[in-house]
Amino acid sequence: MSEAVTPVSALPHPAGVSGRIALRARLLLVGALAFALGLKLVLIFRININWDEFYYLSFVQDYLRGSVSDRFQTIHVHFFSWLPAVAESEIGQILIARAVMACCAIGSALLLLGIARRFLSREAALFGVLGYLSTTAVIEHGTSFRTDSIATLLVLLSLFLVLRKPGGPRGAAFAGVALAVAMLVTIKTAFYVALIGPVIWCLGAGSRDRVRLALAFGLSFGLVLGGLYMLHVFSLAQPAIGGATGYLRGTAAKVFLEDGPMPRWPELLVDIAQNPLYWFLAVQGAVIAWRAARARDTDGGWERWLPLLLAVPILTPLIYRNAFAYYYAFILPPAAILVGLVYDRIRQSASDARQLRSLRLLALLIVFQIGILLLRTTANLPDAIGPQRGTLDVVHAVFPEPVPYIDGYGVVSGFPRAGFFMSSWGVDKYRDAGEPVFRDLVAKAQPPLLLADSPSLYGALVPGVTVVPERALLPEDVAFLQANYLQHWGMIFVAGKDLDLPVSGDATEFEIAIGGDYRLESDAPLLIDGIMRRPGDVVTLAIGIHSIDADPGTIHVNLRWAAALPPPPGEPTDLWTFFSASQ
Structure with a gap:
């Protein structure tokens, strides 16, 4: 963790607005983060319900009617089978489910904050998570009733268990459980599952330690995935015809091969255009992380590559067919670490009393990020339901x-x-x-x-x-x-x-x-x-x-x-x- 960096509030600060912002940087970031999380409980009643939220709910009703036959990405029917008992209308059921998803999103933000603290100072971690919560995808889709909200929580939980607490073989085993459930929620969790091997390599103190971590993760992941999958299949009244292997092969061919490279490039360009600050800082943070990882005098061994490694999912829109707008809420969280690295780098420059320009830049970043959050929230307040x-x-x-x-x-x-x-x-x-x-x-x-x-x-x-x-x-x-x-x-x-x-x-x-x-x-x-x-x-x-x-x-x-x-x-x-x- 980067606690050697002096907090902004403790640095010499210029007079005027910039100085007052710098003096209260941590308080402003905490307040903005709390505001962003609280807004999730408001916007669930305002943002238009997407077609796939209705479709996601239809599986719950079909399961209660005994007519679900799809084995994949329907595990949620067991989590939400109580919805029709607490709300009569489809809209009411989705809003209640969105409230659950909002709790998942709040948990995801807190887990991301905990993961970021491994690499960043407290202020930088707050700034990075605030940047993620201010992106268009998170504001508009972060609490949607679909697979991504649940899977994001489980993915970040697995990374927290490996990187923070409890860590070691026990953390790897728990991470395997979390990722197995996430894999049943949505197959695109495979993008994060593929990271676990390199993450374990970076964390391991040697070959023996890496084998222990890999075995702990692999055994728990395989057993839980296989066991829960079979229980789910047996619970279906009409098991689907055809093998799981054939389904997965056909799905992979469709989402990776059929439409060629960058199949959703318009959505990628739109997300970059709507969130230029987040993407710009993420790229700058990647450069900082790359240089730090390659520096010969950097301590930490392979661990210094982790910030870059964790952010690899942001490259998946280059190959993934279903990288629609809501997908970015699922892949952007780890990039918050890169955003925070830029904040810490500027703050290090500002620790020199002569570098008042850097201090003003930090104040400007904080104000701009909070302004983005407020503008995007205001745009989504009209009732679209x-x-x-x-x-x-x-x-x-x-x-x-x-x-x-x-x-x-x-x-x-x-x-x-x-x-x-x-x-x-x-x-x-x-x-x-x-x-x-x-x-x-x-x-x-x-x-x-x-x-x-x-x-x-x-x-x-x-x-x-x-x-x-x-x-x-x-x-x-x-x-x-x-x-x-x-x-x-x-x-x-x-x-x-x-x-x-x-x-x-x-x-x-x-x-x-x-x-x-x-x-x-x-x-x-x-x-x-x-x-x-x-x-x-x-x-x-x-x-x-x-x-x-x-x-x-x-x-x-x-x-x-x-x-x-x-x-x-x-x-x-x-x-x-x-x-x-x-x-």
Whole structure:
């Protein structure tokens, strides 16, 4: 630890604002850090719920229904199976889960602070962690209900156990347990698991010591990973078909090879552009760490390489396909050590009474970092959950009881869902297969509700909306959905037929894909399957071909799912408002 560096408050300081800031540097940093952590408990109720948070919740509900078959990245169903018992609505369940994730994020920040103290002075560690908590990814996604929030806590816990307390073989064994659980939470934990070997090499006092550490970690990691995985698989009502090896091989090929190098370079550039101070200081800190590690007179042996080694995950966006915005909250924590190294280097320069420029620079860094935190927090304070809550309230008003439904992300998790996950990866797989799926899916599940919560569904069903070709459904599926669902309210569609009849009044045939009761919407009586029906009548239609016969001049008729109640008054929500942006 770098306690030889004099605290800023003890250094000669210039008069004026810079001097007052320098005098209170530690107090300001502690206060800002506490403020940043407290904000996490506020923003969970304000930030728009991302589509994969809804999807993450849907696994919990599916597990309680006995329909989870995915073995990987679903271990959380055991952690959160209590959610439906404490909140009725999907929004309420996610907000409670976010509160749990906020506690995870606070724990992660404290663990990161403890890890940083191995390499940095107290002030520098505070500054580095504050920099991490002020990044866009952490503010907007750090408490999201997804794998990353849990995995970040477990990864940092494992590093703390190895680097700080208890350390040694016992710490390595506990670290193996933590990383095994994290690996079940999300497979991308493998990026950190790969670091453990080099970390053990750097920490070991010799070959024998390194072998002891490696064995302690490897045995606990393997036993816990294998044991928990098998218990999880046995708990699933419908074990997935196919071996784990095949799944992992296919996943690795998709996320590392298929899209070439830097597959998410736009997201990387956006994160750098949004967080220039953090990235700039991290690069400067890497230079400082590199020079210190290569210096012949530096004590510490291989340990001096640890700050650089721990920061290696920030390079993974160069090869990882799923390095979306939220991913950076998972990989940026260790880089806080590099940020803190810059702070300590400037502070060392400021220890010379003549180096008042360095002292002013430290004051400026503190003010700038706190300002970034305040600006980003203010930008996220407006309520972005209201439109989502309103839309789901309408869904439950239209269908008071659960019904099978189609959507892209499992947003109405209290209802049994039919269909594939319409992330970019999911749509890629669907389009690569080149086979329409919705006719068979509807025949099997008979879903009277469709929520167009993905660009693929929204573009297929809402007139005038187009999506990029790689997110579009196949033409056969678009035609099938348009022929069998009617827009009810905004993103909400229900089973129905929109029939254009010949002006001559000749009989017309139509196909029903979802059997059940339909309400007739027309301007005049007409014959359906030879029986006279009046506007507003409820007609029971079985799956198959039916006929409709109307008087000449009747050119437009709707048949709408009769159990769908009228939506309450209010302006419908579109997809872009529901998710605050195109997802």
